[in-house]
Amino acid sequence: MAQVTTFFEAELFTFAEPLQAAQRAKQFEFTNLIIALGQHGFSQGFVDRFVDERLKLMQETKHSALLNYAQSYQHRPWPSRSSSLLQTKPEVGTGKAKTIHLFKSKQQENFYEVIPRFFPTYHFYPNVALSSVLNYPDIKDQLSEKSKSYFFQTIIDSVVFDVSSGHEPRYFIELDSSFHDETKAQANDQLKDSVFRAANTKLIRVRLLNARASSVEEFEKLVREVMRQLSTPQASLEQP
Numbered sequence: 001m002a003q004v005t006t007f008f009e010a011e012l013f014t015f016a017e018p019l020q021a022a023q024r025a026k027q028f029e030f031t032n033l034i035i036a037l038g039q040h041g042f043s044q045g046f047v048d049r050f051v052d053e054r055l056k057l058m059q060e061t062k063h064s065a066l067l068n069y070a071q072s073y074q075h076r077p078w079p080s081r082s083s084s085l086l087q088t089k090p091e092v093g094t095g096k097a098k099t100i101h102l103f104k105s106k107q108q109e110n111f112y113e114v115i116p117r118f119f120p121t122y123h124f125y126p127n128v129a130l131s132s133v134l135n136y137p138d139i140k141d142q143l144s145e146k147s148k149s150y151f152f153q154t155i156i157d158s159v160v161f162d163v164s165s166g167h168e169p170r171y172f173i174e175l176d177s178s179f180h181d182e183t184k185a186q187a188n189d190q191l192k193d194s195v196f197r198a199a200n201t202k203l204i205r206v207r208l209l210n211a212r213a214s215s216v217e218e219f220e221k222l223v224r225e226v227m228r229q230l231s232t233p234q235a236s237l238e239q240p
Helices: 002-016 021-037 044-060 066-072 077-081 083-087 106-118 136-142 145-151 183-198 216-229
Strands: 123-129 155-162 168-175 203-206
Touching (some): 002 021, 002 044, 002 136, 021 044, 021 123, 106 123, 106 155, 106 168, 106 216, 136 183, 168 183
Parallel strands (some): 168 203
Antiparallel strands (some): 123 155, 155 168
16 A cells, blocks of 8 residues: 555656646545545655645636635645735636536436435545546556556546545446447446456446436435345346
8 A cells, every 4th residue: 555655646746747727636636635534644745745736726727715725734835925825815707607516417416315325334425536546556557558548537426435444445336327328438438347347346337227217216226226236246237
């Protein structure tokens, strides 16, 4: 585990440097979540550099949470030198806020409401970067060039973390829909499946065959059936 952490510390900034600001911000969000949980194992030097780099990035992208984040790390030299940062309220433009919903469909929203009912002692996060939960150094030699590129660009719909074991991921769940019947989506699904095979980790795919029956109650029935069948690897995880 220490080797993985060291590799991540050495590669994160090199990997993120050529990315556009928006893409870099997305990568930093997931690492920031891990640091905020306080059970990451990163060196203090890495954490300090990460905070400094994220503060600069948040200022560059005019992130709305910049003020609060800077106040949380006032011991760092960069924010303390920028006294105007801590005294100035973030600028807000006129008109409607340009935000998007966390969930891309009502199906995703209803599914998210159901999952915590089955894992009351675990933490459940939607839209988690694949690179945040699978060990890339251990599997990269088994991946094709396409899979390697895809690894750092994709997310998992839902990940269930065991808090008692330091937020170790326990279940990886993909909510499929008719969109996954399209050629491009199927190709991406195959890439994601190949990554999970290389990681010797199960990716649970669930799908309501009746797209119109996507209520919370229907998802609860589906997830209950999925959990029952998990002990039978060859069983179908689609709703009959």
